Amino acid sequence: MFVRRGDRNNPELERLAALAGEASAEAASVAIEQSDTPVPIDLTAAAFFDVDNTIMMGASIFHFARGLAARKFFSNSDLAKFAMQQVMFRIGGKESADGIRSSREQALSFVAGHTVAELSALGEEIFDELMSDKIWPGTRALAQMHLDAGQRVWLVTATPVELAEIIARRLGLTGALGTVAESTDGVFTGKLVGEMLHGPAKAHAVRSLAAREGLDLRRCTAYSDSSNDIPMLSVAGTAVAVNPDSGLREVARKRGWEIRDFRTGRKAAKIGVPSVLGAGALAGAVAAGLAYRKRII
Numbered sequence: 001m002f003v004r005r006g007d008r009n010n011p012e013l014e015r016l017a018a019l020a021g022e023a024s025a026e027a028a029s030v031a032i033e034q035s036d037t038p039v040p041i042d043l044t045a046a047a048f049f050d051v052d053n054t055i056m057m058g059a060s061i062f063h064f065a066r067g068l069a070a071r072k073f074f075s076n077s078d079l080a081k082f083a084m085q086q087v088m089f090r091i092g093g094k095e096s097a098d099g100i101r102s103s104r105e106q107a108l109s110f111v112a113g114h115t116v117a118e119l120s121a122l123g124e125e126i127f128d129e130l131m132s133d134k135i136w137p138g139t140r141a142l143a144q145m146h147l148d149a150g151q152r153v154w155l156v157t158a159t160p161v162e163l164a165e166i167i168a169r170r171l172g173l174t175g176a177l178g179t180v181a182e183s184t185d186g187v188f189t190g191k192l193v194g195e196m197l198h199g200p201a202k203a204h205a206v207r208s209l210a211a212r213e214g215l216d217l218r219r220c221t222a223y224s225d226s227s228n229d230i231p232m233l234s235v236a237g238t239a240v241a242v243n244p245d246s247g248l249r250e251v252a253r254k255r256g257w258e259i260r261d262f263r264t265g266r267k268a269a270k271i272g273v274p275s276v277l278g279a280g281a282l283a284g285a286v287a288a289g290l291a292y293r294k295r296i297i
Helices: 005-009 011-027 060-070 076-092 097-106 116-134 137-148 161-170 200-213 227-235 246-255 265-271 282-296
Strands: 046-049 152-160 175-179 181-184 187-192 221-224 238-242 258-260
Touching (some): 046 137, 060 152, 116 161, 137 152, 137 238, 137 258, 152 200, 221 227, 227 238, 246 258
Parallel strands (some): 046 221, 152 175, 221 238, 238 258
Antiparallel strands (some): 181 187
């Protein structure tokens, strides 16, 4: 969900962002252990990578929705209703904390009643089918550079943490911070813990993880494509704009941040997702999944 300027001073949204960050850090698990590598482990430095349009071309939740739609995971009516609710909120939604929280919870309501194990298994399949060939080689090389230096590498994304952890493991990275969906006895309730891991919530998550892991944020590096991630980029000692949107490119130039762009002009136009429709735009992802399903039926 794009964070409106007025939202930044909303105490309830600030509280939800902090809660989401803390929940994500608490849920984060190590996907790949570094203890077996010959490289000495750097205990206080790490790298944090956004996923959508930074590590991966396009939005990971978009690719996930396509895979779920192909498996008839949604009904057309469910998808249409959900997409309309999200679009109506984003166009003219209320600014109240309750309204924003409700919209964020609807963003993951499609998993309600399904087990964590089921969604994780589907995530493994869908990564192989639709995501593995969408990884930016240049960004993957940057992540490997940190691993080769003995540093841990974490993904930080608005996508569900279960899917984020699959991406991290498949890329040989340390682990992931992602949106935490509430579950009871291994079954998703359809609600979020706090809010989506987006904007300020990512910064809270990075700080919480750093405290848990004993990291010195001044020695850490953060990477992202979106101006929505400026809070996360700002908490690290080194910030790198990767495939940046116009807002982030401007800020990066003003602050002297390094800029890396792995897109060709054609790819940038075809794949680039505006920040307002970026990592938090589950409505667009689900709507796209619906369109994909119609083509295959």
